[in-house]
Amino acid sequence: MENLFRLADQDQGFFQRKWTLVNGPVIVGAGPSGLATAACLREQGVPYVVLERAECIASLWQKRTYDRLKLHLPKQFCQLPKMPFPEDFPEYPTKRQFIEYLESYAKHFDINPKFNECVQSARYDETSGFWRVKTVVTSGSNRTEFEYICRWLVVATGENAERVVPDIEGLAEFGGEIIHACDYKSGEKFQGKKVLVVGCGNSGMEVSLDLCNHNASPSMVVRSSVHVLPREIFGKSTYELAFFMLKWLPIWLVDKLMLILTWLVLGNVEKYGLKRPSIGPLELKNTRGKTPVLDIGALEKIKSGDINVVPGIKRFSSGEVELLNGEKLDIDSVILATGYRSNVPSWLQVREC
Ligand SMILES: NC(=O)C1=CN([C@@H]2O[C@H](COP(=O)(O)OP(=O)(O)OC[C@H]3O[C@@H](n4cnc5c(N)ncnc54)[C@H](OP(=O)(O)O)[C@@H]3O)[C@@H](O)[C@H]2O)C=CC1
Numbered sequence: 103m104e105n106l107f108r109l110a111d112q113d114q115g116f117f118q119r120k121w122t123l124v125n126g127p128v129i130v131g132a133g134p135s136g137l138a139t140a141a142c143l144r145e146q147g148v149p150y151v152v153l154e155r156a157e158c159i160a161s162l163w164q165k166r167t168y169d170r171l172k173l174h175l176p177k178q179f180c181q182l183p184k185m186p187f188p189e190d191f192p193e194y195p196t197k198r199q200f201i202e203y204l205e206s207y208a209k210h211f212d213i214n215p216k217f218n219e220c221v222q223s224a225r226y227d228e229t230s231g232f233w234r235v236k237t238v239v240t241s242g243s244n245r246t247e248f249e250y251i252c253r254w255l256v257v258a259t260g261e262n263a264e265r266v267v268p269d270i271e272g273l274a275e276f277g278g279e280i281i282h283a284c285d286y287k288s289g290e291k292f293q294g295k296k297v298l299v300v301g302c303g304n305s306g307m308e309v310s311l312d313l314c315n316h317n318a319s320p321s322m323v324v325r326s327s328v329h330v331l332p333r334e335i336f337g338k339s340t341y342e343l344a345f346f347m348l349k350w351l352p353i354w355l356v357d358k359l360m361l362i363l364t365w366l367v368l369g370n371v372e373k374y375g376l377k378r379p380s381i382g383p384l385e386l387k388n389t390r391g392k393t394p395v396l397d398i399g400a401l402e403k404i405k406s407g408d409i410n411v412v413p414g415i416k417r418f419s420s421g422e423v424e425l426l427n428g429e430k431l432d433i434d435s436v437i438l439a440t441g442y443r444s445n446v447p448s449w450l451q452v453r454e455c
C-alpha cells in the first residue's frame with residue numbers, strides 16, 4: 103500500500119490529478135463484451151468500474167450502423183451470458199432489437215458505466231503490481247483528468263473502434279459527397295445517384311444492396327479477394343454448420359467442405375469479379391481476422407448487374423474515378439466501406455518483450 107500512495111503522489115504536480123483505487127477490475131468499453139464481463143462479475147459479487155468514451159452503451163451499434171442492419175449470425179450465437187434474448191425475437195434480430203436487448207441487459211445487471219470518459223493510457227506498474235489507467239472526462243467544454251488504480255484491467259474496446267479511411271490519390275479533388283460506411287444510414291438520399299462503394303466486406307456488400315433497393319446505381323470496388331458464403335446452407339445456418347463441424351474435423355477440412363457446399367448453393371462467383379482468397383474462410387478469419395461475407399442478397403444483385411463489381415482504384419479526379427484497368431467512371435458519391443481498426447495500441451502501454 104505504501105508503494106501505491108507514493109505512485110499516486112508522483113503526478114500531483116502543478117494541477118492535481120484526481121484518482122481512485124478500484125477494488126476489482128477496470129473494464130474499458132461498454133459494448134457487448136464489456137457488458138457481459140460486468141454482468142458476470144456482478145453475479146460473483148466482484149466490484150468493478152466500466153469506462154466508456156461515448157455517452158451511451160454499445161455506441162457502435164447505436165451511432166455507427168445503418169438502418170437495415172440485422173445480426174447475420176443466428177441469435178443463439180449472439181446473446182450475452184446469463185440472459186437470453188427474449189423468446190419473441192426473430193432468428194436474426196434487427197439492430198433496434200439488439201440495442202433494446204443490450205439496454206435491458208445493462209439494467210438487469212445494474213451496470214452503470216462512467217460515460218464520456220475516454221482512456222488515454224493504461225500502464226502496469228511492476229513495482230506495485232497495479233494498473234494505472236488515465237482518463238479524460240468530458241462534460242460540455244470541460245475536460246477533467248482522472249486516474250484509476252486497479253489490480254486487473256479488462257480491454258473490451260473491440261476491433262471496430264476507429265474507422266479506416268484510406269489515402270487514395272485525388273480523393274480531395276473528387277468534389278462530391280464522401281462518407282464512411284459508419285455514417286451511412288440508408289440509400290434514400292442516394293436515389294438516382296451513381297455511387298462508388300469502396301470495399302466488399304459485409305458493410306460494402308450490404309450498403310451496395312441497400313443502395314439498389316433505393317434505386318441508386320452502386321459500383322463496388324473489389325481490389326483483392328473475398329469469401330462470399332451463403333447465410334444458410336440447405337436451411338441450416340452456415341456459421342452453425344462450420345461451428346459444428348469444427349468440433350470433429352480439422353479446420354482445413356471444414357474449409358474445404360464449406361467451399362464445396364458454398365459452390366453448390368451459390369455456384370461459381372469468381373466469374374462476377376469476386377475472386378476467392380487462396381486461404382479458406384475459417385483459416386483466414388483465424389489468421390488474419392478477416393470475416394467472410396455472409397450473403398443476404400447482394401450476390402443476386404451482382405448476378406443481375408444491378409451492383410457493378412469493379413477492380414481497384416488508381417485515382418480520383420473531379421466527379422470521376424479511374425480504375426486500375428484504365429476504365430473511368432462518372433460518379434456522384436463515394437462510400438468508404440473500408441473497415442475499422444482497434445485503438446488499443448494507442449493507449450495500452452505494454453513493455454516490449
Ligand atoms: N450484418 C452484420 O452482422 C454485419 C457485420 N459486419 C462486421 O463488421 C466488421 C467490419 O466489416 P467491414 O466494415 O465490411 O470491414 P472489413 O474490414 O471486413 O472490409 C473492408 C473492405 O474494404 C476493402 N478496402 C480497404 N481499403 C481499401 C482501398 N484502399 N481500396 C479498395 N478497397 C479497400 C478491403 O479490401 P481488402 O480485403 O483487399 O483489404 C475489404 O474488402 C466485420 O467483422 C463484419 O463482418 C459488417 C456489416 C454487417
Ligand SMILES: O=C(O)C(=O)Cc1c[nH]c2ccccc12
Pocket residue numbers: 175331340341344383384387393394396
Ligand atoms: O460475423 C463475424 O464477425 C464472424 O465472425 C462470422 C464468422 C466467423 N467465421 C465464420 C465462418 C462461417 C460463417 C461465418 C463466420
